[in-house]
Every structure is written in C-alpha cells, then in structure tokens.
Amino acid sequence: MERREVSFRIYRYNPQVDRHPFYDNFKVAAERGITVLRVLNHIKENLEPRLTFRAYCQAGICGSCAVRVNGVSKLACTTQVWDELAESGDEPILLEPLNNLEVIRDLLVDIDPLLEKLKSNSSWLTSSIPEQQMGHKEHIVSETEFEVIDSASDCILCASCYSECSMMGVNRRYISPPVLLKAFRMNNDTRETLAGERLKQVTADHGLWDCTHCYRCVEHCCKKIPIMDGIHRLREEAFERRMSGSEGARHAQVFFDDIRDNGRLKEMTLPLRTKGVAGSLAMIPLALKMAIKMRTPPLFTKKIPGIKRVRELYLRLEKLNAERQSS
Numbered sequence: 001m002e003r004r005e006v007s008f009r010i011y012r013y014n015p016q017v018d019r020h021p022f023y024d025n026f027k028v029a030a031e032r033g034i035t036v037l038r039v040l041n042h043i044k045e046n047l048e049p050r051l052t053f054r055a056y057c058q059a060g061i062c063g064s065c066a067v068r069v070n071g072v073s074k075l076a077c078t079t080q081v082w083d084e085l086a087e088s089g090d091e092p093i094l095l096e097p098l099n100n101l102e103v104i105r106d107l108l109v110d111i112d113p114l115l116e117k118l119k120s121n122s123s124w125l126t127s128s129i130p131e132q133q134m135g136h137k138e139h140i141v142s143e144t145e146f147e148v149i150d151s152a153s154d155c156i157l158c159a160s161c162y163s164e165c166s167m168m169g170v171n172r173r174y175i176s177p178p179v180l181l182k183a184f185r186m187n188n189d190t191r192e193t194l195a196g197e198r199l200k201q202v203t204a205d206h207g208l209w210d211c212t213h214c215y216r217c218v219e220h221c222c223k224k225i226p227i228m229d230g231i232h233r234l235r236e237e238a239f240e241r242r243m244s245g246s247e248g249a250r251h252a253q254v255f256f257d258d259i260r261d262n263g264r265l266k267e268m269t270l271p272l273r274t275k276g277v278a279g280s281l282a283m284i285p286l287a288l289k290m291a292i293k294m295r296t297p298p299l300f301t302k303k304i305p306g307i308k309r310v311r312e313l314y315l316r317l318e319k320l321n322a323e324r325q326s327s
C-alpha cells in the first residue's frame, strides 16, 4: 500500500479565547485511499484533541462533515487525500470551515441560518392525505412521477452549495441554493398541497429572483444535483401562477417582454418598469455616477443585424413551451 507523509494546514479559531483565527500545521503518515475525515480523526485522537469539527455517518450520507479542502467546499468523509495531493502539489493540504456561515470553533460552523431558512420556506411535505388516514392509507407515487424529483431528493443538506454560492457571499439573507432545491422538490411531489403558499415564500425579497445564475452551486454540489434545473422550474412556476409582484419577477418579465416585442433590451426604461417611479427616483444618484463615468445605456438604440431572427426564435420557443404545457 502506497504511504507517505502528508502536510495539512488547518484553520483554527476559538472565539472564546482567540483574538484572531490562525492556522496549525500537522504532518500525518497517510496511505493511498485515506479520506480527509480519517486524517481529521487521526489528528484529534493522536495530536490535537481540541481540534473541533463535525462528522457522524462517515459515509457521505448525513451531510455533516462539509469543510473547504484546498479552497473548495466538499465532504471530508468522501474526499480522498491522494486526490487533494494532486491539487496542492508541494503545498500542505488546506482545511478551512465552510464560507457564509459563522464559525463556532475551528472547522465547525453554525448551520442555524440555513435551518431557519428551511423553516421559513416550508421545506417539508404537506400531504394531501387527511391526518386521520395517515398510517392507514398509502399515497402511491409512480416511478415516472418520482423521476422528476429523484435527483433533488438526494440532497443531504451538507451546505457545500451554501458555502460556494456567489449571492450568499454578498447577501447572507439570500434564500440559498439548498432551500430553493427543497422548494422545487416539495412543489413537484404529487402528494404536496402547499405548492402555491411555498412559492409565495420563496419569491419574496432575497429569494428566488436574486439568484445570479452563476452555477457555482451546481459545480460544487457533493451529490451532483442539477440545482439550477430546479431553480429554473420554480421561476417558470412563478410565471405560470402569475406571481409577478416582486421586483425580481418584474425584472425578469421586462426581459421577456423586451425580447418578444423588440428582440433586444430597452435598458433606459428598465428601472422604471422594474422598480416603478419611486424606486427609479431612488436610483438617481447611481444614474448620475454612471453618467459621469459615461456608463449609461444609450438613449436611442441602433438596429442590430439579425434582430428579426432573435424575435422569431423567441416566438417559436414560446409556442413550443405552450404546446409542452398543454400536452
């Protein structure tokens, strides 16, 4: 069995005694096939008993051991040290807590904000079976019906996507990818009765419409779940249910309308149509700054070659979508 000494650089911080976070270095004799979690356990048992991290199942099921390994959020129990050596070269393997959550101690983060968001967005199934029939009557979900939510059901709430989400990095109140994924999963379960209510919750401020489509959540999901497919479906659902009240929804609708009507965006009037008169007035200082830097969109737009084709494509897609929904 191939074996070598591997260096680890681990984030340490105990807010009760440390003024600032620092990094500790450890050397561990590791063999090929060992995981990052095995190394953490070894360090805790033999070298530094105060090292704090969270882990239970050790099998990629419970979602509790996510940390950042060489800067990327991953499950410690399924991440191979040998794979990370290829990443870090001669440098020590870097272990740090997840981003976008407060550190309780060392690699342990407080996941309460994620749990609160799950609670406030009804991330559970509200079955159509009356309570008195629960346990007496089966509610069968067919294979085809389950296929729609199969992949989303694999989410183990490890918070890796929460840590990697670019919107979470700028706004901690953002609903977050796992909560949107749960909303998609519940709303598309054939037993569910709360879909409309949940959709209202997820489309509120700091919700569904604030996603920037950066796809970082998809790239870093430890279960390879196509999270964005769920987010797109929720947006379609919001349009189908005509939930266009929020600013984000109006913004998206204006984009649709402009492409359908003109084949291109009318950026000058975008704030007025999205934010209304009061919201646009509040943007005057920003508009002035943009004008000084000559970054304002042109008053009159030039015709672009091929614009007719863009419109045709849009109308064709709209027709196909309508046919798909009616079939």
Ligand code: SF4
Pocket (backbone or CB within 6 Å): 164, 165, 166, 167, 168, 176, 177, 210, 211, 212, 213, 214, 215, 216, 217, 218, 228
């Ligand atoms: S695509 Fe949306 S939810 Fe996913 S990481 Fe980017 S901003 Fe976050």
Ligand code: SF4
Pocket (backbone or CB within 6 Å): 154, 155, 156, 157, 158, 159, 160, 161, 162, 177, 178, 181, 220, 221, 222, 223, 224, 225, 227
């Ligand atoms: S969507 Fe993926 S990365 Fe995000 S919490 Fe669920 S399993 Fe973890």
Ligand code: FES
Pocket (backbone or CB within 6 Å): 054, 055, 056, 057, 058, 059, 060, 061, 062, 063, 064, 065, 066, 075, 076, 077, 078
């Ligand atoms: S310890 Fe359960 S997923 Fe890693």
